[in-house]
Amino acid sequence: MSNRPIYLDCHATTPVDERVLAAMLPYFIEKFGNPASINHVYGWEAEAAVKQTREILAAAINATPEEIIFTSGATEANNLAIKGIAEAYFPQGQHIITVATEHKAILDPCKYLKTLGFEITILPVKQDGLIDLTQLEQAFRPDTILVSVMAANNEIGVLQPIAEIGEMCRDRNIIFHTDAAQAIGKIPLDVQAMNIDIMSLTAHKVYGPKGIGALYVRRRNPRVQLAPQQHGGGHERGMRSGTLYTPQIVGFGKAVEIALAEQATETERLTQLRQSLWTQLSQLEGIHLNGHPTQRLAGNLSISVEGVDGAALSLGLQPVMAVSSGSACSSAVTAPSYVLTALGHSEQLAYASIRFGIGRFNTAEEIDIVAKSAIATIQSLRKQRTLVHKR
Numbered sequence: 409m410s411n412r413p414i415y416l417d418c419h420a421t422t423p424v425d426e427r428v429l430a431a432m433l434p435y436f437i438e439k440f441g442n443p444a445s446i447n448h449v450y451g452w453e454a455e456a457a458v459k460q461t462r463e464i465l466a467a468a469i470n471a472t473p474e475e476i477i478f479t480s481g482a483t484e485a486n487n488l489a490i491k492g493i494a495e496a497y498f499p500q501g502q503h504i505i506t507v508a509t510e511h512k513a514i515l516d517p518c519k520y521l522k523t524l525g526f527e528i529t530i531l532p533v534k535q536d537g538l539i540d541l542t543q544l545e546q547a548f549r550p551d552t553i554l555v556s557v558m559a560a561n562n563e564i565g566v567l568q569p570i571a572e573i574g575e576m577c578r579d580r581n582i583i584f585h586t587d588a589a590q591a592i593g594k595i596p597l598d599v600q601a602m603n604i605d606i607m608s609l610t611a612h613k614v615y616g617p618k619g620i621g622a623l624y625v626r627r628r629n630p631r632v633q634l635a636p637q638q639h640g641g642g643h644e645r646g647m648r649s650g651t652l653y654t655p656q657i658v659g660f661g662k663a664v665e666i667a668l669a670e671q672a673t674e675t676e677r678l679t680q681l682r683q684s685l686w687t688q689l690s691q692l693e694g695i696h697l698n699g700h701p702t703q704r705l706a707g708n709l710s711i712s713v714e715g716v717d718g719a720a721l722s723l724g725l726q727p728v729m730a731v732s733s734g735s736a737c738s739s740a741v742t743a744p745s746y747v748l749t750a751l752g753h754s755e756q757l758a759y760a761s762i763r764f765g766i767g768r769f770n771t772a773e774e775i776d777i778v779a780k781s782a783i784a785t786i787q788s789l790r791k792q793r794t795l796v797h798k799r
């Protein structure tokens with residue numbers, strides 16, 4: 409383990425916390441029942457475990473347990489939200505508003521809906537990654553049925569003004585969806601105070617298992633209608649059929665419970681680690697911080713680097729640190745990140761970028777090693793480049 413690179417890619421995924429794994433284990437072999445089995449104790453104990461996670465998630469976001477629909481993750485939750493609302497509300501209108509820096513699991517369902525005749529407005533972002541609320545105001549139309557704006561960005565960590573957006577949508581009776589995959593357990597979320605009508609969650613960004621997520625769907629004031637996208641046994645109040653994955657659900661609940669209990673202290677600790685990393689890296693010339701300096705996730709540092717090739721930078725960092733050079737979902741292709749391009753960066757800057765995702769298990773010593781190594785790599789690449797140019 410010790411000579412593997414230091415893991416700093418917590419926006420892509422996080423390891424399962426040992427406490428989470430311990431909570432999950434009994435539900436694989438001993439308490440393996442189907443939560444939908446109502447005639448025996450095997451079913452009852454599984455159902456009780458599922459109910460407990462529903463209660464934990466509901467309490468975490470100020471919702472009620474019946475408003476939590478389990479899914480396989482945030483990708484499925486986003487698809488269910490966007491397509492499910494489009495299908496349920498199209499008699500009222502076919503216009504949807506979203507943002508250029510959203511995750512592909514929002515942008516691609518919207519693109520698909522466009523082929524069915526829906527009209528999509530994709531708002532740009534300002535140079536700091538935040539949307540301009542005046543532009544949102546101007547984008548509203550009488551036939552707008554849905555606004556989808558993410559709570560925290562997976563690449564540059566910026567936190568959109570969710571409460572303000574929620575209020576604007578509520579004033580106009582437009583459904584407000586937010587993708588909170590990066591936000592749950594990291595920043596306070598309150599569906600009442602923020603006027604959120606529907607919200608996507610996932611466990612694996614917050615030290616829970618992969619393959620489990622949830623969709624919060626508001627039941628009153630207003631009651632959100634949702635057309636199911638997966639039909640079958642009528643699980644999850646008919647909105648998402650399929651046998652519930654009890655061990656993963658138990659892990660999800662435990663992960664959120666731990667994250668909430670530790671949120672305040674962990675936010676402070678991560679902010680210090682990020683500050684330390686930024687203070688060291690920004691001693692170099694030509695290093696740019698991507699995204700708003702303070703309105704961002706504590707563990708996120710996204711930088712663009714002048715005067716180096718993106719692929720060479722990525723290769724140079726690899727032995728020491730596991731970081732991402734774009735969004736994890738598209739970093740297999742060497743194209744500039746669409747999120748950074750949306751900030752108005754030139755392609756060169758957008759391409760030579762590093763996303764550090766600092767998490768629960770990173771230490772101050774690791775951050776110092778990473779900072780020194782990144783600085784050395786950047787300096788060496790710049791030097792090579794100057795030599796080549798002089799020749």
Ligand SMILES: *Cc1c(COP(=O)(O)O)cnc(C)c1O
Pocket residue numbers: 419420480481482483484511513558560561562587588589590610611612613619620621
């Ligand atoms: C990771 C992520 C997703 C996808 O979540 P999965 O649970 O992996 O499907 C969606 N949106 C955002 C913002 C994410 O960070």
